[in-house]
Amino acid sequence: MTITQEKTLADKVRADFPILHQEVNGKPLVYFDNAATSQKPVAVLDAIRNYYEQYNSNVHRGVHTLSGKATDAYEGAREKVAKFVNATFPQEIIYTRNASEAINLVAYAWGLTNLQPGDEVILSVMEHHSNLVPWQLVAKTTGAVMKFVELTPTEEFDLEQYKTLVSDKTKLVSVVHVSNTLGCINPVKEISAIAHHYGAKVLIDACQSVPHLAIDVQAIDCDWLVASGHKMCAPTGIGFLYGKRDVLRAMPPFMGGGEMIADVFLDHSTYADLPHKFEAGTPAIAEAIGLGAAVDYLTNIGMDKIHAYEAELTAYLFEQLRQIPELRLYGPLPNSNGEGRAALAAFTAGEVHPHDLSTILDQAGVAIRAGHHCTQPLHRYIKAQSTARASLYFYNTREEIDVFIAALKEAIEFFGGIFG
Ligand SMILES: *Cc1c(COP(=O)(O)O)cnc(C)c1O
Numbered sequence: 001m002t003i004t005q006e007k008t009l010a011d012k013v014r015a016d017f018p019i020l021h022q023e024v025n026g027k028p029l030v031y032f033d034n035a036a037t038s039q040k041p042v043a044v045l046d047a048i049r050n051y052y053e054q055y056n057s058n059v060h061r062g063v064h065t066l067s068g069k070a071t072d073a074y075e076g077a078r079e080k081v082a083k084f085v086n087a088t089f090p091q092e093i094i095y096t097r098n099a100s101e102a103i104n105l106v107a108y109a110w111g112l113t114n115l116q117p118g119d120e121v122i123l124s125v126m127e128h129h130s131n132l133v134p135w136q137l138v139a140k141t142t143g144a145v146m147k148f149v150e151l152t153p154t155e156e157f158d159l160e161q162y163k164t165l166v167s168d169k170t171k172l173v174s175v176v177h178v179s180n181t182l183g184c185i186n187p188v189k190e191i192s193a194i195a196h197h198y199g200a201k202v203l204i205d206a207c208q209s210v211p212h213l214a215i216d217v218q219a220i221d222c223d224w225l226v227a228s229g230h231k232m233c234a235p236t237g238i239g240f241l242y243g244k245r246d247v248l249r250a251m252p253p254f255m256g257g258g259e260m261i262a263d264v265f266l267d268h269s270t271y272a273d274l275p276h277k278f279e280a281g282t283p284a285i286a287e288a289i290g291l292g293a294a295v296d297y298l299t300n301i302g303m304d305k306i307h308a309y310e311a312e313l314t315a316y317l318f319e320q321l322r323q324i325p326e327l328r329l330y331g332p333l334p335n336s337n338g339e340g341r342a343a344l345a346a347f348t349a350g351e352v353h354p355h356d357l358s359t360i361l362d363q364a365g366v367a368i369r370a371g372h373h374c375t376q377p378l379h380r381y382i383k384a385q386s387t388a389r390a391s392l393y394f395y396n397t398r399e400e401i402d403v404f405i406a407a408l409k410e411a412i413e414f415f416g417g418i419f420g
Contacts, residue, residue, distance in 0.1 A: 009309040010397045013301065016041040017395055027365030030400040035180050035208060035344050035391030036369055037230045040294075044233055047293035048286045059285055060259060060276070074285050077292025078275070084295045085206075085225065086216040087242055091274035094241040094248070095288050099207045100130040102226035102241035103174075105278060106203055107134035109254040110247075111172070117143030119171040122200075124149040124157060124186075125381045126179045129374040131205045135174065144171070151381065154332045156184040163194060170200040178208035181375045181387065182331030183342040185209070192221050201247070207231055208342060211393070212310060214303040223247045229287065234294035238287035241278070248274050255280040306394045311338035313392050313401065317345060320405045326350050326412050330382055344391035346373070349408075352415040354388035360414065364407035 014020055017039045022029050031039060051073065057066035059074045075090070082090040096102040111134075115121070121135055125148050139146050149162045157175070166173065173195040178185050192202045203224040209215060211232035217225050224247070229238040243251075253260055253271055257280035262270040271277045298306065315338030321327055330346040349357060354370035361368055369389045372379045379386065390404060 008397065009301070009305060010395050013041070013395050014397075016043065016297075018042065018045075020395060024365045024367070025363050027363075028403075030364075030366040030396075030403050032390040032392060032396065032400070032404060033367045033369050034393040034396075035231070035373070035389065037236070038211060038233050038393055039395070040233055040235065040290075041297050043297045044235065044290050044293045048235060048290045051286045051289050056286075058282055070285055073289045073292070074283070077288045077295070080292045080295040080299075081240055082242075084215070084299065085210065085227075085242055086218050088218065089245055092242055092245050092248065094243065094275045094278040095283055095291075096226075096239045096241055097237055097284070098230070098239040099205065099226040099228040100134075100239075102224075102239055103131055103203070103205070104134045105241055105254045106224050106226075106243075106251075107138045109251045109278070110201070111135070111138035111144075112141060113252060115139070115142040115144040115171055118169065119144045120147055120165075120167070120169040121145070122147045122149065122162070122165055122170055122173045122175075122195075124162075124175050125151065126157070126182055126184075126375060126378045127174075127176055128180060128205060128207070129376065131174055131176060131203075132377065145169075149175070151182075155182050155330060155382065156332050157186040157191075159187060159190065162191065166194055166198055166200065168198055170195065170198050172201045172203065174203040174205070176205040176208070178206075178212070178342045179331065179375075179378075180208050180344070180391075181346050181373050181378055181389065183344045183346070184331050185213075185341060188220050188222065196221065208344075211298075212303075212342065213307055217242050229291040229294065232294055233297055234291040235287045237284045238291045240291075245274065248278070253277050253280070257281045259283070301394070309394055310343040310392065313396060313398065314338035314341065314343045316398055317343070317390070317392065317401050320401060321345055321347065324349075324405075324409060324412065326416070328384075330384070330387060342391075343393070343396075344389060346387040346389040348384055348387055349412050349415070352412065354386045356415065357388045357408070357411050360411035361404070361407050364403065364410075366404050366407050368404070 055066045055069040057070040059071040079090045152158045195202045201223040204222045206227045210227040225242040230236040260280040326349045358370035
């Protein structure tokens with residue numbers, strides 16, 4: 001028996017996202033670029049507006065009422081984020097501008113002081129540039145050596161090869177949880193346990209997992225984990241670094257300035273305790289409050305429900321894509337329940353340039369991404385100059401997948417006429 005009358009998660013939440021209800025190029029918008037940034041619900045927009053309209057004030061500074069309210073909201077959001085990823089203490093959450101800044105914080109504050117010539121840093125070939133370039137810079141300064149985990153034949157993290165790379169020389173393993181291009185879900189618990197066995201630290205780039213899966217930093221047992229607010233219904237300009245308390249305490253500050261000090265003398269200073277040691281200057285207050293509202297919004301829906309619904313979409317999306325013979329799909333295929341990979345699909349269609357596909361789809365109101373998705377080395381590895389990528393979130397629907405597939409087929413036919 002099928003319950004076809006039941007409302008889907010998307011049916012229930014779409015009204016919360018004003019931006020989705022518009023036409024683009026005369027067609028209803030189908031927003032399939034969620035891996036680049038997600039849309040924002042009214043609850044988040046309201047939280048930001050309320051802050052500016054009712055209690056805009058600097059945090060941690062004034063004793064006046066508005067400053068107290070702003071500080072409570074700003075710190076309250078931190079507690080929400082901590083709970084969301086199951087951190088042990090709220091001070092383990094450091095606000096940053098985005099995930100890139102969080103990785104740079106670790107690279108500079110920890111990497112520069114802990115890496116020696118010959119020490120090894122293990123990354124994978126599927127890393128986003130944000131989890132690659134900071135380590136290149138730090139490796140160059142410290143003399144540390146970078147090693148790379150490659151892909152299995154199904155284009156997933158090669159755990160066996162990883163086991164051969166890691167050794168007593170390994171000081172850090174920094175890998176992506178869910179690839180923004182391949183969509184594979186990496187075995188971060190196992191990766192972390194193996195690294196710790198050799199005394200190495202572990203950083204997880206969770207940009208594509210925190211918005212979609214229930215994350216438990218204690219279960220993963222990573223030393224650091226980073227994410228961006230804007231991919232999880234929060235505004236731009238806010239992200240976070242989770243770090244184990246002892247690990248963060250042992251790190252020197254990243255940037256100096258107001259808010260991060262205990263006592264300042266002309267020639268030296270002492271620093272505030274966590275988390276303020278890493279939050280120099282006036283922070284992104286409204287954005288942090290918006291992040292707290294986004295966490296509330298996602299929590300109220302339930303990350304398990306979000307994941308289950310996205311798995312349904314994933315199964316349907318790949319069912320449809322696999323019926324287009326011209327397509328080369330990247331990364332692992334989902335199982336019949338849509339599990340085993342993220343709700344995104346990177347693909348190419350023979351000689352057709354992904355930018356041309358994207359342009360044609362845009363004419364049909366469908367927003368997808370074309371390019372290297374900030375994973376140029378991965379594209380070189382999979383021998384694709386660029387790929388097209390459709391990435392979904394819990395407010396997307398099967399009907400939108402139908403529109404996307406129809407437009408994609410038309411585009412391929414059109415270019416097939418030209419090239420064929
Ligand atoms: C988006 C993304 C980043 C970078 O996030 P920013 O918000 O641009 O700092 C890093 N890694 C992955 C896997 C991403 O998807």
